Amino acid sequence: MERIEFTPERSQFVYTFGGAAPIMRVRPGTALALWSEDAYNHALRSVDDVASTKLDVRYLNPQTGPFYIVGAEPGDTLVVHIVSLTPARSWGASATIPFFGGMTSTDRTAMLQPALPEATWIYEVDSAAGTVGFQSRFGNFEVALPLAPMLGTVGVAPSGGEVRSSLVPERFGGNMDTPEMRAGTTAYLGVNVEGALLSIGDGHYRQGEGEACGTAVEGAMNSVIVVELIKGHGPLWPRLENDDYWMVVGSSRPMEDSWRIAQLEMIRWLSEMFELHEMDAYQLLSQVAEAPIANVVDPNYSVVVKVRKSFFTTGQAFDGMHRELRSRASAMG
Amino acid sequence: MERIEFTPERSQFVYTFGGAAPIMRVRPGTALALWSEDAYNHALRSVDDVASTKLDVRYLNPQTGPFYIVGAEPGDTLVVHIVSLTPARSWGASATIPFFGGMTSTDRTAMLQPALPEATWIYEVDSAAGTVGFQSRFGNFEVALPLAPMLGTVGVAPSGGEVRSSLVPERFGGNMDTPEMRAGTTAYLGVNVEGALLSIGDGHYRQGEGEACGTAVEGAMNSVIVVELIKGHGPLWPRLENDDYWMVVGSSRPMEDSWRIAQLEMIRWLSEMFELHEMDAYQLLSQVAEAPIANVVDPNYSVVVKVRKSFFTTGQAFDGMHRELRSRASAMG
Amino acid sequence: MERIEFTPERSQFVYTFGGAAPIMRVRPGTALALWSEDAYNHALRSVDDVASTKLDVRYLNPQTGPFYIVGAEPGDTLVVHIVSLTPARSWGASATIPFFGGMTSTDRTAMLQPALPEATWIYEVDSAAGTVGFQSRFGNFEVALPLAPMLGTVGVAPSGGEVRSSLVPERFGGNMDTPEMRAGTTAYLGVNVEGALLSIGDGHYRQGEGEACGTAVEGAMNSVIVVELIKGHGPLWPRLENDDYWMVVGSSRPMEDSWRIAQLEMIRWLSEMFELHEMDAYQLLSQVAEAPIANVVDPNYSVVVKVRKSFFTTGQAFDGMHRELRSRASAMG
Amino acid sequence: MERIEFTPERSQFVYTFGGAAPIMRVRPGTALALWSEDAYNHALRSVDDVASTKLDVRYLNPQTGPFYIVGAEPGDTLVVHIVSLTPARSWGASATIPFFGGMTSTDRTAMLQPALPEATWIYEVDSAAGTVGFQSRFGNFEVALPLAPMLGTVGVAPSGGEVRSSLVPERFGGNMDTPEMRAGTTAYLGVNVEGALLSIGDGHYRQGEGEACGTAVEGAMNSVIVVELIKGHGPLWPRLENDDYWMVVGSSRPMEDSWRIAQLEMIRWLSEMFELHEMDAYQLLSQVAEAPIANVVDPNYSVVVKVRKSFFTTGQAFDGMHRELRSRASAMG
Known part of the structure; x- marks a missing residue:
């Protein structure tokens, strides 16, 4: 590399x-x-x-x-x-x-x-x-x-x-x-x-x-x-991934709007990954989301909406890019 | 009992x-x-x-x-x-x-x-x-x-x-x-x-x-x-405790106000437990808080502000009431 | 009387x-x-x-x-x-x-x-x-x-x-x-x-x-x-009328929601009075509304949305109740 | 000109x-x-x-x-x-x-x-x-x-x-x-x-x-x-003046913050014009302000805070600039 x-x-x-x-x-x-x-x-x-x-x-x-x-x-x-x-x-x-x-x-x-x-x-x-x-x-x-x-x-x-x-x-x-x-x-x-x-x-x-x-x-x-x-597939709002979670960060004011932004982007992400109707993704996210606040001090407030990957046996984001990068990073050792 | x-x-x-x-x-x-x-x-x-x-x-x-x-x-x-x-x-x-x-x-x-x-x-x-x-x-x-x-x-x-x-x-x-x-x-x-x-x-x-x-x-x-x-000591807003965390729940609109309420109550709680000046408690909380959203759907939105107890070697809430109740609960079998 | x-x-x-x-x-x-x-x-x-x-x-x-x-x-x-x-x-x-x-x-x-x-x-x-x-x-x-x-x-x-x-x-x-x-x-x-x-x-x-x-x-x-x-016809939110204006008062937090409440109630009121489609009432109100803030200090903030009656040659609220009451009030002299 | x-x-x-x-x-x-x-x-x-x-x-x-x-x-x-x-x-x-x-x-x-x-x-x-x-x-x-x-x-x-x-x-x-x-x-x-x-x-x-x-x-x-x-005297937020009113426009989210911004700038303006303590200007403004909403649709919402000039016999903004410009505008015929 x-x-x-x-x-x-x-x-x-x-x-x-x-x-x-x-x-x-x-x-x-x-x-x-x-x-x-x-x-x-x-x-x-x-x-x-x-x-x-x-x-x-x-x-x-x-x-x-x-x-x-x-x-x-x-x-x-x-x-x-x-x-x-x-x-x-x-x-x-x-x-x-x-x-x-x-x-x-x-x-x-x-x-x-x-x-x-x-x-x-x-x-x-x-x-x-x-x-x-x-x-x-x-x-x-x-x-x-x-x-x-x-x-x-x-x-x-x-x-x-x-x-x-x-x-x-x-x-x-x-x-x-x-x-x-x-x-x-x-x-x-x-x-x-x-x-x-x-x-x-x-x-x-x-x-x-x-x-x-x-x-x-x-x-x-x-x-x-x-x-x-x-190439392509640019998300509307920042998406994050680690070994345990898919995450979206929404940033706006008031803070409920930051949360709404992150929720909607995550509903769409889940819909894509699991071929879910938006109403099903909305329902599912309502029961599995974690929603830690990021900041309440910047010109926009930021909220994270997270979904634990281990709940699911299928589903992969961006064609496995995260796993691939983790693997490359390990190789850098 | x-x-x-x-x-x-x-x-x-x-x-x-x-x-x-x-x-x-x-x-x-x-x-x-x-x-x-x-x-x-x-x-x-x-x-x-x-x-x-x-x-x-x-x-x-x-x-x-x-x-x-x-x-x-x-x-x-x-x-x-x-x-x-x-x-x-x-x-x-x-x-x-x-x-x-x-x-x-x-x-x-x-x-x-x-x-x-x-x-x-x-x-x-x-x-x-x-x-x-x-x-x-x-x-x-x-x-x-x-x-x-x-x-x-x-x-x-x-x-x-x-x-x-x-x-x-x-x-x-x-x-x-x-x-x-x-x-x-x-x-x-x-x-x-x-x-x-x-x-x-x-x-x-x-x-x-x-x-x-x-x-x-x-x-x-x-x-x-x-x-x-x-007797006495009634908190202004609901405080929660489990084995791992002290927590406060703030509820209002917009959601940043729910967070502010929970922050202020936690600053006061930390100040009491550790005899801290409010500015020190504010600073400390800024670095240790977890802040999961509870609800964004009720007439007031609720936000939790949490502090991990294991960061501290001293500090006890309500004279150890939680530990006492855990003990009683265990005894109930 | x-x-x-x-x-x-x-x-x-x-x-x-x-x-x-x-x-x-x-x-x-x-x-x-x-x-x-x-x-x-x-x-x-x-x-x-x-x-x-x-x-x-x-x-x-x-x-x-x-x-x-x-x-x-x-x-x-x-x-x-x-x-x-x-x-x-x-x-x-x-x-x-x-x-x-x-x-x-x-x-x-x-x-x-x-x-x-x-x-x-x-x-x-x-x-x-x-x-x-x-x-x-x-x-x-x-x-x-x-x-x-x-x-x-x-x-x-x-x-x-x-x-x-x-x-x-x-x-x-x-x-x-x-x-x-x-x-x-x-x-x-x-x-x-x-x-x-x-x-x-x-x-x-x-x-x-x-x-x-x-x-x-x-x-x-x-x-x-x-x-x-x-009898009947109870409005969802307080409606006011004087000789010059129809008005609605919305109260909530954050203040944009107070305004939204008053807007929606006024859109419905205009729709009733002039038999307008909601989208037409929305458009019309967008060009004629006055929107003075009432309070930004109470447990809910209040916003008034007003429409000047003189813009219209037809339209009457609550079967002319306001005019009738003005007339009775004058008679009280 | x-x-x-x-x-x-x-x-x-x-x-x-x-x-x-x-x-x-x-x-x-x-x-x-x-x-x-x-x-x-x-x-x-x-x-x-x-x-x-x-x-x-x-x-x-x-x-x-x-x-x-x-x-x-x-x-x-x-x-x-x-x-x-x-x-x-x-x-x-x-x-x-x-x-x-x-x-x-x-x-x-x-x-x-x-x-x-x-x-x-x-x-x-x-x-x-x-x-x-x-x-x-x-x-x-x-x-x-x-x-x-x-x-x-x-x-x-x-x-x-x-x-x-x-x-x-x-x-x-x-x-x-x-x-x-x-x-x-x-x-x-x-x-x-x-x-x-x-x-x-x-x-x-x-x-x-x-x-x-x-x-x-x-x-x-x-x-x-x-x-x-x-030269100098740049206001923090836009100030407006017409023959009847001094005005400030605040723009932010949520809408109460737009109002707060405009209030604070007007309190400072009144303090300058009438040599008032901020608490007196706050009190006075509380009784004389008009506060029409401007927009609730843009990336920031805008609120106007206005004070009627005719309440006062003294007080002049920016050394009479508005009157001077009105006069020049009239002369343009």
């Missing part, structure tokens, strides 16, 4: 989906070993660094990419398999940012109350133990939490000539902020422009569902991914 | 939280073995029974109760531990009901489109295999799904003299429709009126998160529960 | 729709001259009275009623024509209440921010000038605003045996908080229980659309209303 | 805010006489043209522009005064489009129901009478409605390098679809990029508040506008 390693210069970071020239051309089947900066653009390095003085809002959530996937055309399916995610620093950071997050008023859910206190938490990575360490900032409490690396952001260029901030989750993927985007997961994204223009970033060493305060344990990340291309 | 068995007559079913006279007085510490009718009031018994001709909207979601808990006063905490849930029939039913459910317009999300097709699915229970059988209605597909009994509805009388339909989930519990309400779970509900007036019902042999079509695999249920009382 | 005057004793105030015994029986065609207390239950009388120390949450928004309307049965249309509204005190009060209102987090839109400052504003009524006087509390600014009396609350008992707080707007009317509920307006409410059980209250000397801070210029009110009954 | 006339070639139409090269440079103080195509790109010309066969989704809502305003820099205030709006055709069209509109499920409020019937309504303009004629499509009903021309879309390039579809209303203005955007109105927009990059389009011969079916009486428009520039 062809393998490309790429660590962007700071000047090469991109902050949008769409609107940026491709950094390189990549053939389907290539493995990419990529370094990505953290979502703060490395601006928060200690508990003394707070968002309002250190963050530059023009340079949030830097992406590594975009990669022009050779042969990708609108309507195709870009496949991104995550082989491994490894923290690229020995610490991650999380912070409360004024008027950003799920438990504060925001520029949208606009209110008159003052901002919550700003604070930054630094989590030390213990690679041997496989943990990140929480330390309270307003008291004296510590707890080691399992390291659980994931990518907040995987996306392609939007349709219709739009260019969107890397903070946005949408049909094109983007900042979905779901813990399901971890090693062993395959993402299927609909291609909107020639070359697809894939970017990734926003490494999280760990994140709770909802990403309540607005930021996970953010950290620079070393990602190994394999990129593939399926 | 005192044990009471009770199977209501049809004339004894209640359809509201609040507004009904207690069916009996129960002392804290009592085990109740209760039978409850299914949410359709037994009106759908075959695939030929459809909602619009068989359901009587005055008599939906019949509850077993209400039980007057001796000594319960406003501000107290009613504790309901679910010892076991056993299907009381050999089949359950699920149905699409005109303008009811998550993937159709409703009386609230009102639109001009015609109703979806009505259909009823009958799921045969295979107790030996521990499954319920899905059979497609518009095609030829079968799959056996794990039996996973739960109660859609556990609640007390509301505050402020309100009387609410048994279809409503709210602060008083009610129709939360979360799969977390299963055997082994302890529910903590704030008491609003003297005697608390506990009712249960809406047995589900299995339900997906979201309960998308509006109904689970609905079935009559034999429930064994133990009722306890904690 | 029969005329009844009624000023409730404090002990006669009711705080719910449904759940209270009728205070008296009233025959259709009767004029009622009613006194109602302000929504604070007279607890805020000066700028030094603030909500958290003076308000008793058990006794908010006291209603005058309920009146048992002789002959009213479920499915009927209760007609309430507002003849006149006259402030019963020389001052009204508005206040910010912790975690209540449109520009603060609430018990539903739950956040971690502290409450906004509490304050009470007293508005002096100048009956001669027809104004209420705003005086700033944190500075030195005055402005006289037109007196514009309205009733925040007009409602009947709910269906399904429910009892709802008088703070709730719903299908049964209730706390809709729309400035359209003023002298000259006729309200049509669907009857849910025998006798309808009409209550009114929550007098506002003036209110902006949205009632942003959560309270209007609240004041005790002398209301003269005429009550009528139409 | 310098005056420029411009009618774009079809190849010059733009479909985004941001992302297009300026069509020309315009000095502040210039009058622009502009022609704009209708939102369907002239694809619906008779009742036999329906959306699914005639509309090209790549070419919806064509804009005239963008105009590079000389001297405009980020943080400045672009002022657009609408002198006159004149229908450029003798007919307008409105249509139902599958899964688009307020009373149908959509790609966001995703459901399983089939699409509503497609239909196109043609409204003949009677310039002498000042009316557009509604004719039912599914029956036999006609009514002449007042001609009330407005622009659905007035906007500048977004911030952060984003490029947004011309169907989107946002901070940058865009597709707000409010009837307030009519002759005599002055719009104040925050400038995000050098030259501001102003575009206009989406002429409506008339529109109801909410734009329920998704389209107004759409028509090509001749617009005369005057463009001015205020």
Whole structure:
């Protein structure tokens, strides 16, 4: 398998989906070993660094990419398999940012109350133990939490000539902020422009569902991914697959609409895989769905709808692409 | 332990939280073995029974109760531990009901489109295999799904003299429709009126998160529960606990508000258990929360926020009540 | 016309729709001259009275009623024509209440921010000038605003045996908080229980659309209303009519659903009045609707959808009931 | 006053805010006489043209522009005064489009129901009478409605390098679809990029508040506008002014957030104009606001919050810019 390693210069970071020239051309089947900066653009390095003085809002959530996937055309399916995610620093950071997050008023859910206190938490990575360490900032409490690396952001260029901030989750993927985007997961994204223009970033060493305060344990990340291309069959919304689940991520507001989007895409997926009438797929999904929230803090809220594969003895997505990529990834060993 | 068995007559079913006279007085510490009718009031018994001709909207979601808990006063905490849930029939039913459910317009999300097709699915229970059988209605597909009994509805009388339909989930519990309400779970509900007036019902042999079509695999249920009382400490919103998780259920609209409610209650709970500043609890929860959706179909949507207990070496809820009840339940053999 | 005057004793105030015994029986065609207390239950009388120390949450928004309307049965249309509204005190009060209102987090839109400052504003009524006087509390600014009396609350008992707080707007009317509920307006409410059980209250000397801070210029009110009954034809949601407009009030969350409810009810009303296909009524309404927000602060948000009658040369609602009542009201002189 | 006339070639139409090269440079103080195509790109010309066969989704809502305003820099205030709006055709069209509109499920409020019937309504303009004629499509009903021309879309390039579809209303203005955007109105927009990059389009011969079916009486428009520039003072959200009202347009989802945005911006505007504490401005606005809905169909919903100027004897926005522009417009004769 062809393998490309790429660590962007700071000047090469991109902050949008769409609107940026491709950094390189990549053939389907290539493995990419990529370094990505953290979502703060490395601006928060200690508990003394707070968002309002250190963050530059023009340079949030830097992406590594975009990669022009050779042969990708609108309507195709870009496949991104995550082989491994490894923290690229020995610490991650999380912070409360004024008027950003799920438990504060925001520029949208606009209110008159003052901002919550700003604070930054630094989590030390213990690679041997496989943990990140929480330390309270307003008291004296510590707890080691399992390291659980994931990518907040995987996306392609939007349709219709739009260019969107890397903070946005949408049909094109983007900042979905779901813990399901971890090693062993395959993402299927609909291609909107020639070359697809894939970017990734926003490494999280760990994140709770909802990403309540607005930021996970953010950290620079070393990602190994394999990129593939399926001609046609582009899904309307991002579909994910791992060894245990088929998944769809819906992103909109209010949150019930994110769920509805993911439900409808999953109903269609089940209908395809099992040749089910939509009403039967609706009924079946009503009894088997899992529905974890991904984020309630981004410009769109994201919800995952999941179906456990072990319920079924038949049914295969995208002609077995996930299994094939798992096999190739194992061979990379 | 005192044990009471009770199977209501049809004339004894209640359809509201609040507004009904207690069916009996129960002392804290009592085990109740209760039978409850299914949410359709037994009106759908075959695939030929459809909602619009068989359901009587005055008599939906019949509850077993209400039980007057001796000594319960406003501000107290009613504790309901679910010892076991056993299907009381050999089949359950699920149905699409005109303008009811998550993937159709409703009386609230009102639109001009015609109703979806009505259909009823009958799921045969295979107790030996521990499954319920899905059979497609518009095609030829079968799959056996794990039996996973739960109660859609556990609640007390509301505050402020309100009387609410048994279809409503709210602060008083009610129709939360979360799969977390299963055997082994302890529910903590704030008491609003003297005697608390506990009712249960809406047995589900299995339900997906979201309960998308509006109904689970609905079935009559034999429930064994133990009722306890904690003086004071009544939580604002329903708290749940099992061996693995602390949980809160928030119910409102839009769904982000259900999540916010559950987050805030959990932040407060964590703050109490670990003597954390709210900002530290907010930060910690941001990295550890799980947030499965419960229902997106009832008058309020319900979201669960969960925290895994094994992350922590200290911390105990309600003075160890759950562990105590598990122990008592084991002793019941 | 029969005329009844009624000023409730404090002990006669009711705080719910449904759940209270009728205070008296009233025959259709009767004029009622009613006194109602302000929504604070007279607890805020000066700028030094603030909500958290003076308000008793058990006794908010006291209603005058309920009146048992002789002959009213479920499915009927209760007609309430507002003849006149006259402030019963020389001052009204508005206040910010912790975690209540449109520009603060609430018990539903739950956040971690502290409450906004509490304050009470007293508005002096100048009956001669027809104004209420705003005086700033944190500075030195005055402005006289037109007196514009309205009733925040007009409602009947709910269906399904429910009892709802008088703070709730719903299908049964209730706390809709729309400035359209003023002298000259006729309200049509669907009857849910025998006798309808009409209550009114929550007098506002003036209110902006949205009632942003959560309270209007609240004041005790002398209301003269005429009550009528139409057998059958009960509308699903409250319909209003004045000399210039047909109107519907929808109440739910999120606010787009309030609007959808009011739109659908108006589409059906236009379809009936002009024998239009629903798609034609939808199209026509798309070009003629006015859609002022009523409240964004109550347990449900309310939106009004209005159609100007002068666009049409034909079309009459409820057989000309509004014109008839206007005529009777004039005769009362 | 310098005056420029411009009618774009079809190849010059733009479909985004941001992302297009300026069509020309315009000095502040210039009058622009502009022609704009209708939102369907002239694809619906008779009742036999329906959306699914005639509309090209790549070419919806064509804009005239963008105009590079000389001297405009980020943080400045672009002022657009609408002198006159004149229908450029003798007919307008409105249509139902599958899964688009307020009373149908959509790609966001995703459901399983089939699409509503497609239909196109043609409204003949009677310039002498000042009316557009509604004719039912599914029956036999006609009514002449007042001609009330407005622009659905007035906007500048977004911030952060984003490029947004011309169907989107946002901070940058865009597709707000409010009837307030009519002759005599002055719009104040925050400038995000050098030259501001102003575009206009989406002429409506008339529109109801909410734009329920998704389209107004759409028509090509001749617009005369005057463009001015205020250094600095760029508002966060679009502010409007006419002879009678100060107004703000908020756009987001759910609709209560659109309202909150507009409320907060108006509270700040009132605070500036009258030197009020925010709590006083909040209180005052609570009693004087009007809050008509603009649209409930676009990617963001828009709500207007308005304050009647005649309530106040002092207070002036942007140093009297609106009055000045009205005066200049009169002089244009």
